[in-house]
Each structure stands twice: as C-alpha cells, then as structure tokens.
Amino acid sequence: MTNLILETERLLMRPLELTDAEDMFTMDSNPNVHKYLWQKPYQSIEESIANIEYVRKQYETNNIGRFATILKETGEFIGWTGIKFVTEEPENGNINFYDYGYRLNEKFWGKGYASEATLAWFDYGFNKMKIEIMNAYAHSENGASNHILQKSGMRFVESYLDKEGILWNWWQMENNQL
Template sequence: MFLRVARHTNNLEKIETFYVNILGFERLGGFQNHDNYNGVFIGKSGLDWHFEFTESNDNVNHHPDEDDIIALYPTTVLEYNNLLENISRNNISIITSKNPYWNQNGKMFLDPDGYRIVISPLRAKNIIAKNQSSKSNKSMNILLETERLILREILPTDEMAIYRLDSNPNVHRFLGNNPITTMEESRKYIDHIRNQYTQNGIGRFAVVLKETNEMIGWSGIKFITEPENNHVNFYEIGYRFIEEHWGKGYAYESAKAWLDYGFNEMKIQKMYASANKENVGSIKILKKIGMQQVSEFDWNGIPCYWFELENK
C-alpha cells in the first residue's frame, strides 16, 4: 500500500520552502493547472509515502486541533540536531504541546499553515565512534558520545535548559554568586558561547542524557583569551550541571571525553583548569581525570586552585 497525505493551502510556495529547505524533504514532483489546482509532492525518494500540497483559487481556512500533529523521527542524532539548528536559524519558535508526552520527547513548532509538527529523537541512533568527532557540512562538525551522554554544540533552542542551570543560586555558589534571572540573559549566554565556536573553533558543549535526550548541563574546552593567573590564550576544560544531576558521574564522564578529544584530536599541548578552593566536588573531578594541581591564585576575589596537564 502507498500512502499520500494531502492538504490544501493558501501559500504553496511558502509550504514547499518550509518542508524542503527547512525540514529537509525532497520535491518529488508537481503539477500546474490540473482542474484549476496547482500542487507539489514532497517526501523522500524511495519511500512508500509522501505529502501532497495543493493550491487553488478557493481560500483555505484551517482549524487544526492542538492534538493534530505530524511527528517526525530523525534516524541519527546528527540529523536531529541539524534540524533543530535549521529551525532556530529560521526564527521558528518552539511551542509547548498540549500533550506532555511531546514536551518530554521532542520539540514542537508550527508549519506555515499553523499545523503542529514534532521532531522527536526517540529513534535517532548514535552512529559515531565513542569519544570521536563526527564530520558534517554544518555547524561545529563535532559530536562526542560516551556511555551515557551525547556532547553536542549548544543551540539557541537550549535557552530553557540554560535558564534552569544558571538561574539556580546553588549552581553559582562557587562561581561568584551571580545567577541569571531572565530568559534574555540565557539567550545572551548562548550567543556568547556560539560566538566562541566561530572565533575559536571550540567552546562549551551541551551534555545530553541519552536515556531521556534531556540537556543536563554543559561541558567542554574553552579557549581563554583574557589573562588569568598570568596565562593568556590557553585551553581550559570545564563543566556545569543542573543540580538534580549532580553526584551521578556525568561531570567526570564528559570531562574525560573532552580531555581525550583535546589531546588526541586537537593536539593541545597543555590543558588547564581552575576551581574554587571550597569546591571539593569539582577539585575531585579534575584530579580524577588526571589534572595536576600546581598553584593557587585569586579570581575576582575568589581563592582558586590552578590545574595543568601536559599532553605526553
């Protein structure tokens, strides 16, 4: 059996652009002036289904229900992340689903006709080798995988997760006690990180729990261009997690992956890190991945330990 899902629209060109250029489907064919109808077939080559969108002189008045949904399941994590990037780059807003299931298992947005679409990662496979980078034609071209985690670039659509992370005073206890208070600050923080990707080719990455596809914090390598402890232009390893995910080994697991990547793929000669002298947990993690405590220094009035590790 072959499946065709047909829908009439008031703007055929906009619909085609949305489904082909943003969602990555193919234009399989089309027709003009077929009994006063124009149309396009959109789908994927070789599959036994496709969409048909048509346009005529009759005005369409859509009334989609909140539970009328097209659910799309990318087959790889990279495909899922690239779709989210396309959505963000085209200023398409993520919306809240009436059905909580989709809020937990995907991202919902509207197509040009106002119909709800969900992109879900539930069937996305991690096809990259453990702790290795994956090449792509887009974005940062880096995607790491550990036993329990996916480490991907931070996207504008991560603004809520960043807000949950950095609005918690407990998270900022050893960071100067300056949590964010607005979503706008969360967006600016993401912009800052993504600017580092462009300028330095590296930066902090989102840590995503494989089991739930939830962003639980960030971890990664940052290129420091401002003086710190009499050093400048150096690579620093760091991490920060949402409080409910503390104490589960995620910081060590992600930091170890980034240290291996920095030494083996980026060929960094020496890795650096620092921690508040009272942050016993972070100090323990840095020592566990092999970082050596070599000195003490003052960072914005906060006594800190300085760590280094040479790539041998």
Template sequence: MTFNLETERLILRDLRMSDLEGMFELDSDPEVHKYLGNKPVKTKEESQKIIEAVIDQYEKYGIGRWALINKKTGEFMGWSGLKLNTKMNGITNFYDVGYRLIKRFWGQGYATESGKKAVDYGFKVLKLPELYGITEMEHQASHHALLKIGLKYIEDFYFEEEKIKLRWYKIENK
C-alpha cells in the same frame, strides 16, 4: 560549527538556542552559582546571551563548551568541554576543561565522564600540548572531578577580576 561526541551515558554536542530552557534552569539556580561568584542569571535573555557567546566561540576559535545531553532521555543536563581563555594566573591563550550541571545531575560522575572526553578531544583532535582546569578553592566536588579527569593540582591563586580564590590544575599531552 557542529560537535557530536559520545560517552557511555552522554552526548556532547554544540550548544543551540533550543537549549535555552535548560541553560536558564542551570544558570538561574543560586546553588549552581555558589562557587561561581554567586551571580545567577535572572532572565532567559541573559541565558540566551550566554548561548550566543558560546556559538561565537565556535566560529572564532573552533571550540567552546558543549551541551551535555543524557543519552537515554535526551534531557539537557548542563554543559561541558573546552574553552579558550585569554588570560588568567599569568597564562595567556590557554584552553581549560570545564563543566556545569543542573543540580539534579550532581554526584553521578557526569562531570568526570564528560571532562575525560573533553581532554581526549583536546589532545587527539586539537593536538593541544596541555589543558588547564580552574575551580573555586572551596568547591571540593569540582576539585575531585578535575583530579579524576587526570589533571594535577598546581596551586591556589587569587583572581582579582572576580575577587575569588581559585585552584589551578594542569594536564599535559604525552
């Protein structure tokens, strides 16, 4: 499955094996994983499995996270987009908006810009009735990005599977 969306500064496209170096840079950084359970990858093989899993999601569900590419430089910046989740916080089979950026791209509005495009895609193309967002409770930058995207904070909850406290957000298609 091929995706090719654009914003003012970004290209959002399907993840590819050619993104392996960028994915490894992203997910091997302990600071990137500070609010993700502190489990950075150790090998490129682990990053390859992540890309393969996303490609599998494209085939199974017609959606998955997208590569986040700098429009001017062509540089891989991380990922953004929608994902089908099977169960969390009492909700089953829901789509969430997510993003993860290489550290040097933090604080420049890329999560918000790409997240707004993902919400637009979810509502206009996939015709979803609602989308959710999830962030670790202490992750203030992600909290603010989700609010700027248009999601509303709902509640805090404890995610037993990962043993972390999370925040839950929602936006409805109106």
C-alpha cells in the same frame, strides 16, 4: 566544528543551540549552581541567550567551545561541558590557553556525568586537537570539582586570588602523546 558530536556511554555532547536557552536558564538561575561561581545566578532567560550566542561565536573564532551535554537515555539537557580557548580576559595571569570546564544542573550532580564528560573531552582535546597543555580552574572550596579534576589526571599547580579576592585552584595537564 559545529557538526562535532562527542558521545560517551551515557552522554551526548553537541554544540549549544538557542533552543537550549530555557534549560540553561533553569540551571543558571539556581543559586546552588552558582555557589562557587561568584554567586550571581541568572535573573532572566536573556542572560542564557546571550551566553549561548557568545559561545557560538567561539565556535567560529576558535573552532571549539562549551557544548550542550545531553543524557542519552532521556534526551535531557544536563548542562554544558567542554574546552574553551581563553583569549579575552586573563585567568591567573594566563591568556590564550585551553581551559576545560563544565557546569551541570543540580539534579544531575553526583551521578558521575561530569567525570564521564571530562575524560571524553580530554581524549578529544589531546588526541584530536593535539592540545599541548590543558588548564582548568575551580573554586578552592568546591570539593567536588577539584576532586573530578584531580581524579581525571590533572595536576594541581597553585591556588590564586581572582580580581574579586576569591581563592581558586589552578589545574593543568600536559599532552604526553606529543
């Protein structure tokens, strides 16, 4: 698992490493990045380190997780993308499900990278992992993320309130190859 690398025309997706902590902190300390993520930007690099360690444990436990997403042309860390198996805290009343997600550094928004990575992950998840159903959720007001999920083939299922009363959109895609 930890040797998995996905590539697209412009992107390389590889397991997160502790050496990504500084780049992750730069991304996650930006309030704009957290506008639709409970508005809690990171305050210290230790939060990024803890997050990377948490994700690396998911690689071992679930054989999948969020991956560092790198711009091939420059080698820059643009954020993370990937599939997570949600086992700890229910989302929209669901537990033990595959969730697709991503987070990009603001300077890489609007360039099609999220869409490119999403299609690569859907291909991997459905064709290699044989996932039956992929879910995703996005803040109801995050037009860009909701658009990407829709144009990537996901179906809007419902809106729901999280435990903090924030409205989210729940998306789903079924594997039609099975």
